[in-house]
Amino acid sequence: MSNIKIACIGECMIELTTGDTPNNLIKNYAGDTYNTAYYLKKLLNNQADVSYITAVGTDELSHKLIDALSAADLNTGSIRCLEDGKVGLYLVSNDDDGERSFTYWRETSAAKRMFDGDEGDALLASLSDYQMVYLSGISLAILTPVARMKLVNALKAAHVSVVFDPNYRPKLWQGAKEASSAMQDLVSATQATVMTTLDDEQLLNDLHTDRDVVAFWKQAGAQEVIVKKGAEGCLIASEEQLVPSLEGIRPLDTTGAGDSFNGGYLAGLALGKSKADSAKLAHNIAAQVIQHRGAIVPEHQLNLA
DSSP: OOOEEEEEESOOEEEEEEOSSTTOEEEEEEOHHHHHHHHHHHHHGGGEEEEEEEEEOSSHHHHHHHHHHHHTTOBOTTEEEOTTOBOOEEEEEEOTTSOEEEEEEOTTBGGGGTTOHHHHHHHHHGGGGOSEEEEEHHHHHTSOHHHHHHHHHHHHHHTOEEEEEOOOOGGGSSOHHHHHHHHHHHHHHHTOEEEEEHHHHHHHHOOOSHHHHHHHHHHHTOSEEEEEOGGGOEEEGGGTEEEOOOSSOOOSOOTTHHHHHHHHHHHHHHTTOOHHHHHHHHHHHHHHHTTSSSSOOOGGGOOOO
16 A cells, blocks of 8 residues: 555644542643544554644643654644644543543643644645545634634645544534534535544534434535444444444543544555444554543554554
8 A cells, every 4th residue: 555645633732641649640642633643643654644733832842742743653744833822731530430521721722823824824735735634623613713714625625535523522612503514514515524423413413313413414515424332333324334342341531532443443444444344443442542541542552453
């Protein structure tokens, strides 16, 4: 397979998770599209150039974030460094079932302004250099409406394969209506593959069944819809097939589960696997992630088979 160029657009943040004791915080770098980029690169290795597109500041934490992305073998050449920018921060808390909740500090995040100005326009123009572009509802939410529209227009003009995870975070939007409208604009303009969850769709579009979710996004222009259903597995719309997830997995921390699934699925397709086999690979990666604290499992602990 020839070397494929993939871009992931979004915000990478400092992630704080609880260590062995409540007062022991562990610092990592994570963020939904970064998590996906990480697992994509680990699975594809030298068969793909995976770029992360974002903006950071010029402070020490920003430099360390770029170093961390480079250490993960991601291409950091499209990361903007803004003089007055900062890196966002979030704290993960988990209940007894591993379900997580987040506390964010991201008001001054530089990623919000990644497409501003002439440099931002150049970044948008470069999207045509890739075969695939991956982004999420968070990627859209952090942008101004003007920057969001510029991004959608650039993706449409680039004639690139777009993969989109709605990943709805109510606090980042004025309301579900605004969020759904922006997401539908993107999918309509790009005929994206949509990788979503029933939980998100209930909050975002008041949809409660797989069939309704698939019909909604197909009507919006999606060329494929994947509905992630946690322990049940995932539905691949084009094949009307539910691919079961691994059994007997007890979650420690579900942070990054859907993101890692997306990375595994897209890597499988890039490697020439069928959609069902790609989903099985994705379930395998996600199962490892939810048995680990934090979104990123160190490479030496990952089973990539």
